[in-house]
Amino acid sequence: MRGQYISFSPLVILRYYGLENTETDNFEAATTNLHEVVTSICQGFDHWPEGSSTLDYKSLLPEVHTLDKMVSANILPTTHTSTVTMERARLLHWLQHKTLNIGNYIFCNVWHIRNKRRCLAFPSLITGLCEMQGIDLSHEMTTVKRTMQIDRIGIRSSEVHMNRKMEQSTLGPRGGKGILTNEPEPAEDESMDEDRPQAATEPTLASISLELCEWRNSHAELEAQIHGIREAQVQEAESRRREHEAISGQLSQILGYFSLYPPPPPQ
Helix, strand or coil, X not given: CCCCCCCCCHHHHHHHHCCCCCCCCCCCCCCCCHHHHHHHHECCCCCCCCCCCEEEHHHECXXXXXXXXXXXXXXXXXXXXXXXXXXXXXXXXXXXXXCCCHHHHXXXXXXXXXXXXXXXXXXXXXXXXXXXXXXXXXXXXXXXXXXXXXXXXHHHHHHHHHHHHHHHHHHCCXXXXXXXXXXCCCCCCHHHHHHCCCCCCCCCHHHHHHXXXXXXXXXXXXXXXXXXXXXXXXXXXXXXXXXXXXHHHHHHHHHHHHHHCCCCCCC
């Protein structure tokens, strides 16, 4: 780490946590029956669910919930706590009946992650071990270059900048000989750059404001047209409704007349 050798071993991990090195059974070498595991840590299970590699966290026994939170935060770190993997289930079952060498277990987990596309666990432990062994972890402040703003103005400004670079590469910085010659390029004069007029394609505040006003006017006109169309549709629907009511009233009158004065039978 930064040119210094860092001692990393189970004993160093135990010393960092203030634990004693005790002889315990080897968890890695133990072969535990999954059916025995699930009956020990879950309620209402007599065998491991077929075709599943995880258990639902809600199925754990109440006393195992607290143990699982401790394991997920310190021994086998994970942010996905809604399910319990086989490895975590075996560890919970082991901790119910036997002791565990924390230093050896953490060391094996970190060692197995090497050369794999997985996030390195125990960042606080690794940082603490580096500080304990005298590694300077302070960083000097570095200025991050501001990236181009991805919008219409930023893209047009980038195009103008690229066009200027292309013109300078062919005509030179002041329209003379280009970079293909052996003549050195004259230094840029900041005072001349301030008086230099802007390119015609470069957006200015006035042009942007004018374009924004035009867009607002066109938007207002479009909204007025839409409002007029909607009012016309409402008026047309109202006129059709009135015509329908008038025709229905006339038809009712005709039917009422024929019910009172039926026509004479045909001769």
